[in-house]
Each structure stands twice: as C-alpha cells, then as structure tokens.
Amino acid sequence: MKAKRTAIVGAQRRGGIKRDPDVARPAAKPAKAKRAVLTATVAVEPPPQVRPEDVEMAVDLGRGLVLPNPILVASGTFGYGVEYGDVVDVDRLGGICCKGTTLKPRIGNPTPRVTETPGGMLNSIGLQNPGVDAVIDKYGKTWAGWATPVIVNVAGESVGDYVAVVRRLEGAAGVAGIELNISCPNVGRGGLQFAIDASAAAEVTAAVRRVTDLPLLVKLSPNVADIRPIARAIADAGADALTAINTLSGIAVAPGRAKPLLGNIYGGLSGPAVKPVALRIVYEASQAVSIPIVAIGGVTELADVLDFLAVGAVAVQVGTAIFADPTLPVRLVDELAEHCAAHGHTSFRALVGTALPRKAGPPSAKGVEYRP
Numbered sequence: 001m002k003a004k005r006t007a008i009v010g011a012q013r014r015g016g017i018k019r020d021p022d023v024a025r026p027a028a029k030p031a032k033a034k035r036a037v038l039t040a041t042v043a044v045e046p047p048p049q050v051r052p053e054d055v056e057m058a059v060d061l062g063r064g065l066v067l068p069n070p071i072l073v074a075s076g077t078f079g080y081g082v083e084y085g086d087v088v089d090v091d092r093l094g095g096i097c098c099k100g101t102t103l104k105p106r107i108g109n110p111t112p113r114v115t116e117t118p119g120g121m122l123n124s125i126g127l128q129n130p131g132v133d134a135v136i137d138k139y140g141k142t143w144a145g146w147a148t149p150v151i152v153n154v155a156g157e158s159v160g161d162y163v164a165v166v167r168r169l170e171g172a173a174g175v176a177g178i179e180l181n182i183s184c185p186n187v188g189r190g191g192l193q194f195a196i197d198a199s200a201a202a203e204v205t206a207a208v209r210r211v212t213d214l215p216l217l218v219k220l221s222p223n224v225a226d227i228r229p230i231a232r233a234i235a236d237a238g239a240d241a242l243t244a245i246n247t248l249s250g251i252a253v254a255p256g257r258a259k260p261l262l263g264n265i266y267g268g269l270s271g272p273a274v275k276p277v278a279l280r281i282v283y284e285a286s287q288a289v290s291i292p293i294v295a296i297g298g299v300t301e302l303a304d305v306l307d308f309l310a311v312g313a314v315a316v317q318v319g320t321a322i323f324a325d326p327t328l329p330v331r332l333v334d335e336l337a338e339h340c341a342a343h344g345h346t347s348f349r350a351l352v353g354t355a356l357p358r359k360a361g362p363p364s365a366k367g368v369e370y371r372p
Contacts (some may be wrong), residue, residue: 007052011296057096057345060316061292065149065177065215069094070348071305071333074296074319075153075179075219076125077099080139081146084326092330094315097243098135100155100181103164105131106145108265115252120271120321122252124264125185127155131162132165136172143174151177151217159207170212176217180208181237183223194222195230195246203231203278209238217294220244220285226365228288241292243317244285245278266343271281271320272298277311279311284355286312287360300328302335309348310355346349 004231018146021115030182057069072095078084081096090096108128115122130137135152143150152175155163160239168173182194184203192198205218222226231242247268252261278297285293299305299323308316318329340348 003082039192044259048343050346052334052341052343053310053344055337055340056349057094057333057337059292061177061215061271061294061315063177063213063215063219065151065240067149068147068336069333069336071329072097072151072310072317072338073142073322073329074122074317077319077322080135081148081150082142084140088330092333093148095149095151095176097140097151097153099129099131100127100153100164101129101135102130102155102159104291105129106295107136112261112263113267115261115267117250117252117269117271117273119273120269121323122250122262122267122269123247124267126264129143134169136168136175140173140175142232146174146349149176150174151179151215153179153181153219154208155181155184157185158254159186159188159204161213162204163207166208166212166214166264170214175214178207178212179217179243179293180210181219181246183221192324193221193223195219196224197271198230198233201230201238203236205239215240217241217243219246220281222248222281224276226363227281228363229286231285231288235289235291239291241294241297242285242289243294244281245274245295245297248274248277268295272300274306275304279307282308283311283356284363286356300337300341302332305332305336306339308353309333310350312353312356314349314352325350 059067059070061067071093075097076099078096078097089300101226106127106129109126113124125299152169154165155164156165166178169178174268182204184194185191186194186200189200192200194204209216216239218239220231220242224230234242247270249266250269251266275298282293282295292314293312294317295308296313296317296319299316299318305316314356318332321328336348
C-alpha cells in the first residue's frame with residue numbers, strides 16, 4: 001500500500017496521475033442544481049416632457065394682484081408703458097411699474113441728470129412727472145385696456161403726500177396696485193428718508209394701508225446697515241409685498257474735477273454694478289418676512305433672474321438694461337419658461353428660494369464677511 005501511495009505522489013510531481021485500479025475513486029460530489037433566474041422586464045416610461053407654454057408662470061402678490069408672469073419693468077425705465085408700445089408687446093409683460101408719481105407736478109432736478117459709470121449709470125431725474133391727476137387722466141384708459149397690470153409708483157415728502165396721491169389712485173381706471181417709493185426725504189423728520197428708518201417706513205406704510213384696498217408694494221432702500229428690521233416693520237404695517245432694491249446713492253466728478261458732475265450732486269446708481277448688493281438685500285429680507293419680494297437690480301440676462309429667484313424673490317423687475325434693449329423683458333419671459341421646461345419644472349416656483357439657508361443666518365451688518 002505504501003508503494004502505491006508513493007507511485008501516486010510521483011506521478012503528481014511528473015505532471016500526471018495514473019490511477020491504480022485497486023485504489024477506490026472518491027465519491028463524486030452531487031451536482032449543484034442550477035438556480036433558475038427569472039428576469040422581469042419592467043417598462044420604464046420616460047418622464048413626461050414639459051412644454052414651455054405649459055409652465056405655470058403666474059405670481060400672486062396679494063389682494064387679487066396676480067401677475068401673468070414674474071418679469072416686470074421697473075419704475076423710471078419704461079415711462080408709463082405707452083412710450084414703448086411700438087417696440088414691445090406690453091401684454092407679454094408680467095407687470096409695469098410706471099414712473100414715480102407725486103401729488104403735484106414736478107419739473108425735476110437741474111441738469112446734468114444722467115451719466116454712465118463702469119457697469120451702470122447714475123441718474124438724478126428728480127421725479128419729474130405731471131402729477132397724479134394728469135397721470136390718471138392721460139394714461140388710465142389705456143392701462144385699463146391692457147392685460148398686463150400697471151402698478152403706480154408713488155413718491156412724496158410727507159405721510160400726507162403719500163396718502164393724498166393714493167386716495168386719488170383708489171378706484172382709478174387701469175391702476176392695479178401701488179408701489180411706494182419711500183426713498184424720499186421726510187420733511188417732517190428733518191429730511192431723513194423714510195426708507196432708512198424702520199418707524200418712519202412703518203408709519204407711511206400704515207397710513208397708506210388705511211386709505212386703500214389696492215395691493216401695496218413698498219420699495220426698500222439699500223442705503224442701510226441692516227434691512228431686516230425695516231422689512232419687518234413694513235410687513236407688519238400692512239404691505240402686501242416688498243420690492244428691492246432702489247438705487248444706491250452716489251456721485252460723479254465733472255471734467256476738470258472742480259465740482260461734482262450732476263446738477264443735484266447726488267444720483268442713484270443702477271445697472272449690473274448693483275446686483276451683488278441687491279442679491280444681499282433680497283437674501284436677507286426673504287429670511288425676515290413672509291410676504292412676497294420682487295427683486296430689482298442689474299438684471300441683464302436670464303442668469304440674473306435665476307439668481308434672484310434662488311435667494312427668495314418671486315418676481316424680478318428689469319430696469320436700466322431696458323435703455324439698451326427694450327425687448328429684453330419679453331425675451332426673459334420666454335427664456336424663463338424654456339429653462340423651466342428643459343429642467344422638467346411645471347412651475348417656475350420650483351426655482352424660488354433654492355439658495356436660502358434652512359435657518360435664518362446673521363445679517364451682513366454683523367460683519368460676518370470680515371471674520372478672520
């Protein structure tokens with residue numbers, strides 16, 4: 001037996017095994033049963049295609065003011081709407097904010113009134129307008145025939161001024177809402193702007209709210225340290241929505257550098273240069289109030305619209321860019337719908353607030369951007 005085992009080992013080493021017929025073959029292992037694999041074919045349907053014309057674009061700003069889409073034109077850049085009638089189909093717009101309107105006619109500031117700046121412009125028009133009564137008489141019937149809502153921008157130098165203008169607009173033909181321009185000097189408080197003081201902003205908002213049932217938007221100024229208490233004060237006083245931002249205060253120097261360029265010295269800076277500031281204000285205000293916010297500031301393309309929606313705005317006004325391209329706002333309406341459809345969104349609201357934090361963060365006034 002020992003010799004047989006030696007032969008087997010030797011054969012293994014030489015590369016082959018010659019089995020001895022006297023050595024029992026080990027029992028074969030039973031064959032494993034093959035597992036039956038059932039492959040179920042599941043039909044996966046592609047997601048439904050969204051057409052741009054099917055995207056929901058309406059915006060509810062409160063008190064029955066429903067915009068057909070979230071692209072408006074800003075006050076002071078589109079006149080009273082009729083000036084662009086031969087160039088733009090105004091009924092394609094989400095809304096029109098007309099020129100600033102005061103109780104009495106104003107001739108405006110001395111010239112020069114406008115100058116270009118890197119990335120924008122400075123203007124010091126001075127609220128030139130024919131007065132509220134003339135505005136209603138001249139434009140009201142035309143506005144009433146448009147599908148696009150017209151929001152009248154109202155300015156004044158006292159609470160009484162604002163109230164008087166809004167009383168005249170209440171029930172007037174073609175007036176869909178009010179936008180209060182509170183970046184005006186309050187003569188009752190030594191010329192301090194309503195917009196930079198929470199109590200003054202709340203006072204004028206509440207006074208106007210008491211005399212009208214029209215939808216009320218209040219325009220925020222960026223020329224403040226912390227926008228949040230002012231936004232909350234305005235919301236608590238009865239505003240239906242906020243618009244943000246008004247222009248930043250600035251100056252330009254005349255050729256020769258012997259004096260400031262503008263006849264009124266100070267002007268309002270607008271255009272692409274102010275967009276980061278506008279984004280910050282909208283971002284912070286969105287975390288402070290629950291009412292809708294309409295953004296303004298440096299919109300020149302769809303990417304700007306998407307940025308403002310991401311930080312909480314529900315609509316966007318196009319301003320300075322209109323001077324270079326009056327057709328831009330209508331084009332943005334189409335581009336926004338196309339963007340939503342391409343990303344499978346049935347409503348543009350899916351884009352609102354995507355960049356906001358889950359919990360309100362500290363305002364920029366706390367100096368967080370300067371932390372070491």
